[in-house]
Amino acid sequence: MNERVALVTGVSRRIGIGAAVARRFAAAGYRLQLTGLPRYDDAQPYGGDPDGVPALLAELNGVTGDPDAVRYRVVDLTSPSAPAELIETAVRTHGRLDVLVAAHAYSTHTPLNGLDAAEIDRHLIVNVRATLLLAEAFAAAFGAGSGGRLVLFSSGQRLGPMPAELAYAASKAGVENLTRQLSPLLMPRGITVNCVNPGPTDTGYASPEGLAAVGRLFPGGEWGRPDDAARLIEWLCSPDGRWITGQVIDSEGGFDRYG
Template identity: 45%
Template sequence: MPRFPHPTAAALRRDPVPLRGRTVLVTGASRRGGIGFAVARRLAALGASVYLHHHVPHDDTQPWGAEPGGPEAVADAVREALADPAARVFHGPGDLSDPAAPARLLARAADAMGGRVDILVANHALSGRDGTLDTVDAAMLDAHWAVDTRSVVLLVQAYARLRAALPSRTPGGRVVMMTSGQDIADGMPHEVAYALAKGALASVTRTLATALAEHSVTVNTVNPGPVDTDYLTGEAYEAVAACFPAGRWGMPDDPARLIAWLATDEAEWITGQVIDSEGGFRRS
């Protein structure tokens, strides 16, 4: 008799709501055109309760602008995907450039969802305020480090402290971070500060996975590749589309499907990995 027998036939049948009873914090989920929104919908459709973080002042400064209906419209669209009648969707703001904001955000999310956050998806990032090696300056470097790297590590720290208070081996602990393919092909020579900050997350993935292993938490980082989140149009858009074997950009739901799977128990043996979900993208 094997020490770990094969699962029964019944166990192999997939539960349509495998995240029933689980709770999720998704950061950077302020627009229906973004990856955070797509991830939140996928997790809600798998049965989870979801807390959406947003920072509308950031979107206001970007070419795509803030969500016309505001954060509540985003939350309502996620609620439409809820698979468990007992699950709920919450939302709240947070300027994660503030060193104290990550712990406050995690605490608010936990309070809203019954005192626990099972799954943390750190999707937020600072857009713009960057340059080439010749033009990047200390302010650009510091701004991206604060939002794209420091705040993520502080979120994971607050999450780890919350998980440490749970009974040993409580199942369902997941952390997913986001990188940007800065280590592939030619890198990101026009976004040095962003590439540095996101590259740090890729580098620290295994370290955080080891640190959280004692709490039965997996930690993985996803590189979604170029995703159409409404930031590019015209000839430049078509040129990027031609770099994919499928002839199209990645859509927000493409990385969302991977992240949703990583959040389930089926992915409990995957940790410390940087996973590319980029549709075979190659610069021409």
């Protein structure tokens, strides 16, 4: 495992799932190319993490003991050229790329009777187009013949309605479908393709009232934690995950949408 290289998108806040995945991978000996768009989180109601990226890089470098093992690049995935450039950067920096975890997402309030064409487009561009272009560039760059892993992210929209996030739900449905479309194409190249739905995860975006209300919908009374998703992703990307592909995996701790 020490020679494996992973690219993880959607990394900007230390409390995020992308950061949790990076921690797991660093501890397992991966070399990492991380990317995110901190200004996106800065503009959200929950706010960004101003010291997040430098602090996370310092933490990961302490784990790896190698200042060159973890690299970071700010990237706006609305750019059509960004996905291919990211893959190229990872391969140029580390010499190879074995794993792509596409943890990035764009989500805003998009209810019926309040839809905006530009917002719908942005959801599809970031969540679907960028993911598909990343997958294409990764497949073209992957040369190991086996052990490749592509992990996408869903939000369980097929399990229940998301009336306030219609554009997000539609885009994530597209990501789930990509999982099934890409898996038979990439398995012959030695790459598995899976999609993880981590369920409601406490990454600092919910209000105390929201945390309490949604927490009651879990049998255990608590939200998922970022490391819950990261543990599953680490396993999928390990040799033990070699036979799992084309799956949308709901890892929600028994979450009951209907209470």
